[in-house]
Amino acid sequence: MTNRYAVILAAGQGTRMKSKLYKVLHPVMGRPMVQHVIDQLNPLQLDELVTIVGFGAERVKEIIGNQSEFAIQEEQLGTGHAVKMAEALLKDKEGTTIVVCGDTPLITSDTFSALFNFHEKEQASATILTTKADDPTGYGRVIRNIDNEVERIVEHKDANEVELQVDEINTGTYCFDNQALFAAIKEVSNENAQGEYYLPDVIEILRGKGDKVSAFMTENFEETLGVNDRVALSKAERIMKKRINEQHMRNGVSIIDPDHTYIQPGVRIEQDVVIHPGSIIRGKTVIKENTEIGPNSEITNCEIGEETVIKQSVASDSKIGDRVNIGPFAHIRPESTIGNEVKIGNFVEVKKTEMGDRSKASHLSYIGDADVGSNVNIGCGTITVNYDGTNKYLTTIEDDAFIGCNSNLIAPVTIGKGSYVAAGSTITNDVPRDALSVARSRQTNKEGYVSRIKNRKRD
Structure with missing residues (x-):
């Protein structure tokens, strides 16, 4: 030759x-x-x-x-x-x-x-x-x-x-x-x-x-086409986008609206994946069979398992398992590993966290620098308080734990296997296995208080 x-x-x-x-x-x-x-x-x-x-x-x-x-x-x-x-x-x-x-x-x-x-x-x-x-x-x-x-x-x-x-x-x-x-x-x-x-x-x-x-x-x-100005650059972008999307569709991917779906070269998508309009998929992302992306989701350098759904969410530099449900409006930040059958709901942010199989954070939570076991329930408004202004610290939540709504977990801290954290608690010390931890002020009711205040204003 x-x-x-x-x-x-x-x-x-x-x-x-x-x-x-x-x-x-x-x-x-x-x-x-x-x-x-x-x-x-x-x-x-x-x-x-x-x-x-x-x-x-x-x-x-x-x-x-x-x-x-x-x-x-x-x-x-x-x-x-x-x-x-x-x-x-x-x-x-x-x-x-x-x-x-x-x-x-x-x-x-x-x-x-x-x-x-x-x-x-x-x-x-x-x-x-x-x-x-x-x-x-x-x-x-x-x-x-x-x-x-x-x-x-x-x-x-x-x-x-x-x-x-x-x-x-x-x-x-x-x-x-x-x-x-x-x-x-x-x-x-x-x-x-x-x-x-x-x-x-x-x-x-x-x-x-x-x-x-x-x-x-x-x-x-x-x-x-030779690209000499921004107009030609835009034409090249359009032509290549069409070429890439058509190749994926011929390989068995359903792209609902190819004109409004952006998939970079290098992305690998298996058959029977559905991509909804407004989705942007970048880098070295791999999406496995029967997964559903979008609408309006942004995925960068992620490995996504089978039968997972990601709606109106952002995920980058992370691994996401099978049958996971993410969004709407969730954010999976870099170095996160999401296990199988996990739910990451609306307005949940996950960063540098390993989340075990079948665990849930259904809404309005921040989970950062955490090791979360399997079958964990993280209630609405929970925050892993991982940063003291100088250093980041790890929160460990072991299998089968239940974290009540509006809890603050002050890292470094470990929530033991099967334990409960009462809603509204601020946890600063480790919680033993199978324990209930209540870290909030005792409720005090002052009967008749409102009436006295109103009468005072009339006088």
Whole structure:
């Protein structure tokens, strides 16, 4: 098999984005554009991947990490100049090199693979990924001769009136014979309207040498979208959201309103899950069979078991078991583990807590830094008082305990197995097993008090 290499062009600042964030780092569905490109190239089993960086180089390198080699383009003098920066890493190697822009997050692995295969089958020196555009304004035009062979690519600003009528456009993605690429790129000049070194000029140089230049056309124009401003970024977000949602639905997930459901790449959802409108599911979330999410729930980096229901709630960085009922308006904060058949009701906040099977906190409670056993009932208004202003402390509630409404459990404290805490108690000491703890003032009734006060006001 021919050796395969890739060069990602990611050096531009992206002034049209009007942002302090470098263009290729702008997220599409929560993931930087350049990372989408890498994700789609990875299945091709490349022998080497080189990313050309310039503006924000250190930040781009930090995001990509060891997924790529890097070459620096100190001055942004055009795409041809950018590719030349990879010369030291690639020029002596035999094989095929794909060149792709870091701001084209929608091109799929299937398209990259088809381009590689077509190029190698044609034994071409260069192959252009092209498509047809209803409105080709701003795109380089692919100019063919009377034999339908590619002659050259003309940038929009350099095109004449006839060339501007061509609707076949250059997507900015190419495959090259690696040796031919770096030989030809030395001959690229900057005698054009922009005063830049254009990579497409390599096509005309290769043609002039008698080398074979081919074009592989994709029918999916949307896939080739380059993101240069916030409008295009929004379009890319919409297209990728639709692509992701449709893939989940084909895999057996019911998404009630795909236009209003946001699921990031990397989320895994098993069949017969139902996602209601307004739900946002991010990160490395895993949702198992027959679970129901939403409406209006936000899930980030969670593992959620089977037959669980999460309504109008937020959960992040936590593990949630089977047949759990959460919400509405609950908040599961990071580092929580919710057992099976647990109920976390409305306006309950859980943070850094392990909650055992079949335990319940049905409403209006805060459970933070706690170890809660199984079959525990936590009454309305209960608070684990875990913070003294300096340190956080653990509350332990053992199996089968019953915590009455409006209780304050002052950590560190342990509520023993099977014990009861009376409503309205403030617990500062451990409660023994099977005990009843009452920690409140004794009730005093002053009979006739109200009448005396009223009579005093009339006098």
